[in-house]
Amino acid sequence: MRINNRILPSGRVGLAVSGGSDSVALAFLMTKGGKKRNAARRFVILHVDHGLRRESKAEYRFVRALAKRLGVPFRGIHAKVEKKRGESLEMAARRVRLDFFSECTKKLGLEAIATGHHMDDVAETFLMKLKRASLCGMRETSRVGDIRFVRPLLGCRDRELKDYLRKFGEQWREDASNGDTSIERNKVRHEIIPYLEKMLDRKLVEHLFKVSSFLND
Numbered sequence: 001m002r003i004n005n006r007i008l009p010s011g012r013v014g015l016a017v018s019g020g021s022d023s024v025a026l027a028f029l030m031t032k033g034g035k036k037r038n039a040a041r042r043f044v045i046l047h048v049d050h051g052l053r054r055e056s057k058a059e060y061r062f063v064r065a066l067a068k069r070l071g072v073p074f075r076g077i078h079a080k081v082e083k084k085r086g087e088s089l090e091m092a093a094r095r096v097r098l099d100f101f102s103e104c105t106k107k108l109g110l111e112a113i114a115t116g117h118h119m120d121d122v123a124e125t126f127l128m129k130l131k132r133a134s135l136c137g138m139r140e141t142s143r144v145g146d147i148r149f150v151r152p153l154l155g156c157r158d159r160e161l162k163d164y165l166r167k168f169g170e171q172w173r174e175d176a177s178n179g180d181t182s183i184e185r186n187k188v189r190h191e192i193i194p195y196l197e198k199m200l201d202r203k204l205v206e207h208l209f210k211v212s213s214f215l216n217d
Contacts, residue, residue, distance in 0.1 A: 001164065002155030003029060007140050009111035013150070014046045014075075014104055016097075017066070019059040019173035022116035025161035026153060027070060028170065030114065034070035044108055047076040048100055050093050059173050075104055101147050112141075112148040120158040123208040124188045137212030157205065 008030075015030055017023040031039040045067040049060040060076055067074035077100055083092045101113050122138045129136065142149050153161065165172060181187045197204045 001153075001160045004140060004152045004155060007150045007152055008114065009148075009150075011111035012042055012044065012109055014044050014101065014108070014110045014113040015072075016101070016113055016115045017045050017047055017063050018116075018175075019047070019063050019066075020116070020175060021162045021165060021172040022118055022121075022153065022158065024066065024116075024170065024172040025156075025164055026114060026116035027066060027072075028165070028168070029153070031070045031072055033168065034072075039070070040072050044073040044075055044104070044110070045070070046101065046104055046113065047074070048097050049076065049078045050081050050096065051079060052081060052089070052093065053175070053177065055173070055176070062173055075108070098144060098147065102145060105147055112150045114150045114152060116153055116161075117151045118153045118156045118158055118161060119209045120189070120193075120205055122154055122212050123193060123205040124185055126208050126212045127188050127192065128184060135215050137216050139216050154209070 013030070015023075015027050017027050027045060030036070030043055045063065047060060047063040049056045057078075060078065064074050064076060079096045079100070081089065081092050081096050083089060084095075087095070104110060105113070117138060125138050126135075138151070138154065140151050140154055162172075177183070178186060179190070181190055193204065201207060
């Protein structure tokens with residue numbers, strides 16, 4: 001796996017962990033499974049329970065237990081997502097997350113927040129933006145207000161991260177809504193990309209990642 005640790009700041013970093021395989025892998029890779037020296041002082045696991053699914057409270061407990069096992073601090077909230085005028089539910093949930101991350105950045109002195117986005121996310125985002133005649137890709141670093149985001153796993157495939165966790169017998173939480181292909185990203189992930197890989201290019205995801213990286217330069 002190609003992990004870019006160079007984009008991580010030297011100071012304290014928040015790890016955005018939802019409980020899915022990508023973010024759980026992020027937590028393990030950054031803390032070396034709880035064995036990395038000074039991990040407790042450098043990292044803090046952040047989790048938002050949006051309260052939108054029946055499983056969300058169990059996911060909160062799972063991530064909190066994971067942080068304890070890795071020996072790093074945990075900060076989480078049980079949020080109440082309410083849409084403002086003109087917002088979709090997804091936009092409202094993102095606003096709640098950003099507000100929480102901003103608060104943690106200030107109170108905990110975080111220099112950045114790392115997310116578990118990976119190469120497959122880059123390819124999916126590229127195709128979705130192409131539909132809208134936009135060619136900007138997902139960057140390894142970005143900023144939203146006072147929050148700096150870093151994405152050290154963009155060079156990894158989703159299957160690599162899952163294989164990494166399986167190798168060490170680790171579990172993760174599956175969001176049932178990720179299988180709903182009426183949602184655009186899920187349709188791209190489960191139908192469009194597999195079809196294009198089969199019919200056009202078996203290394204489509206890797207090639208889209210390279211194109212996206214080139215466009216970001």
